[in-house]
Amino acid sequence: MESAGAPLNNQREQTSICFKAFMLKNSTKSNLNLMTLFPNLSSYDHFARVLTKVMDERPENVVDVIEDMSHEVKRGLLLDKQSTLRDIPPSPAAQLLAEQQMLLFSRGGGDDGDQEVETPLPNVSEVGFLLEQAGVGLGREETLRVFLALKQLVNSQPLARCRLWGKILGTEGNYLVAEGEYRDEEEGINEETAEDAEGEPRDDDEETEVVEEFDTLPRSTFKPPPVVPKEDNRTGVNKFTYFVCRESGLRWMRLPTVTPTQITAARHIRKFFTGRLDAPIVSYPPFPGNEANYLRAQIARISAGTQVSPLGFYQFGEEEGEEEEEGARDSFEENPDFEGIPVPEMAESLSTWVHHVQHILQQGRCVWVNLAEKPEDDFEEEADEEVKEEADEPEPEVGPPLLTPLSEDAEITTTPPWSSKMSSTLISQFAIAVLRSNLWPGAYAYASGKNFENIYFGWGLKFAGEAYTPTFPTMPQREYTSGPEITEALDPSLEEEQALKAAMEEQKAAQDETEGLGGDEEEDDD
Incomplete structure (x- = not known):
């Protein structure tokens, strides 16, 4: 089977x-x-x-x-493993940057190297070599690219003077900062379109008139403090114009002018830069502007505290002489008779270095302005305040004058404000004097004979001396003092309302009876 x-x-x-x-x-x-x-x-x-x-x-x-x-x-x-076997993705950002930087090495048709043309750029080779001797800088290759980018900036803007101010580091990108000064007879296109962080007050005359007709509530008598006006271009903190770019070869962006309110707010906060000019600044106290405004305020503060030069390189003009006080001088000129200071002497003594940038006052300006003064066109309420004006007249604020020696700078707790040295002790006859700021870490200066330069490489933050403590918010206002006229009473219950109603009826009946008895007595009298 x-x-x-x-x-x-x-x-x-x-x-x-x-x-x-x-x-x-x-x-x-x-x-x-x-x-x-x-x-x-x-x-x-x-x-x-x-x-x-x-x-x-x-x-x-x-x-x-x-x-x-x-x-x-x-x-x-x-096929099942094809998704994991991927090629190395290309780097378009690096390739694009390389293509942009290739244009820096191409010589333009209008650039004539045979003719001797006065250029606002410094000597690239000399500055790069001396920065390398001082132990700071960007490296030879990057320094060359940066100075070629500065040349590109000079060709696009009518600048009479241009130099590399420094490099400020950020969390997402860095800023290359160029300091420039426009020519006297020409103004840049962006010079006229600078944006202010503070807007003009809005005209609300019509709305005020409507409110006055029906307004029965009390009106506040509080008057905000007057806004400190910003300094004009080519003066004070806005003396120079600053341009930034993230990498050499990319487009230069002009920073806006800085206002006293922004400088005052920047002194109370500590923020890292992101590398994006349009990034908001989230802080307390609030900062009036974005990262471009904050960057401009920090550049002004760093320049005022770290821009130094050898003693005697600059001098005041003879015209200003004895007519103006030393504290009021805001301009100087190069001394043609300056022969230089020996390098060992500059490395040992801070008295051989001076500040050549104006000090920023607590008001946020380099030149103090009296906010108590009224405009000439305002003649209202002058008779009522003639007596108060003399008593409330503020004292003018005066800072250290220009060309003040560094030896007069105040210490930071127990840390000296400056550190100086020679670039080399083995071959001292070819060394240069190097100065480093302890107040603004990253700020350096060097000097050798008649040559000197200031530069900054850092995060744009000031040395606080101690652990930084953010500013605490203000205390909330007290509640209105309670009293019997504003104290809220509890609603009565139903039984209490009925008892009150019965008592009011009895009181009314008794009052009617009293009035009736009074009327009978009057009739009897008649």
Whole structure:
């Protein structure tokens, strides 16, 4: 008796015999069969997958396409892992930056190197070499690219003077800062479009008139303090114009002018730069502006505290002489008779260095302005305040004058404000004097004979001396003093309302009876 599995086994045997016959079938082109290609199949698993594909598809002249089918089987195994086998993504940002920097090394058609043309740029090779001797700088390659970018800026702007102010680091990007001064006869296009952080007051005369007709509430008598006016261009903290770019070769962006309110607010906060000029400044006290305004305020503060020069390099003009006080002088000129100070003497004594940038007062300006003065056109209420004006006249604020020696700078707790040294003690005859600011870490100055330069490389933060503690918010105002006239009473219950109503009715009835008795007595008298 045959078992149930016998027909199935016979079917499998018949199928294998047919498949072997198919494998032994010779090709009409090459006269080969699959049995001759067994040595080329690498593994049993792969061979089994290939045979399964051959059994499913049954192609014509399978011997000629067996290699292609083998490659298809291998590629099919890699499809599941294809997402993890990715090529290294290209860096379009680095490539774009390289393409932009390539333009710095191309010589323009209008650039004529044979003619002697006065240029506002400093000597690139000399400044880079001396910065390298001082132990600071950007490196030779980056320094060359930066100065080529400065040349590009000078060609696009009518500047009479331009130099590398420094580099301010940020969390997402850095700022290369260029300091420039426009020519007297020409103004830059962006010079006229500088934006102010503080807007002009809005005219609300019509709304005020409408409120006065129906206003029955008490009006506040509080008057905000007057806004300190900003200094004009080419004066004070706005004496120079500053341009920034994230990398050499990219477009230069002009920073707006700075206001006293922004400088005052920048003194109370500590924020890292992000590298985006339009980034908001989230802080307390609130800063009036974005990162571009904050960057401009920090540049003004750093310049006022760290821009120094050798003693005697600058002098006051003879015209100002004795007519003006020394504290009021705001301009100077180069001394043609300056011969230089020996380097060892400049490295040992801070008295040989002086500040040549005006000090910023607590008011946020370099020149104090009296806010108590009224404009000439305002003649109202003058009679009522004639007596108060003399008593409330503020004292003018005066800071240290220009060309003040560094030896008079105040210490920071127990840290001296400056550190000085020579670039080399082994070959002192070729060394330069190097000065480093401890008040603004990252500010350096060097001097060698008649050559000197100031530069800054840092995060744009001032040394506080101690751990920084943010300013606490102001205390909330007190509540209005409660009294019987404003104290809220509890609503009476239903029983209390009914008892009060009954008492009022009894009082009214008694009053009516009294009035009635009084009327009867009057009739009896008649």
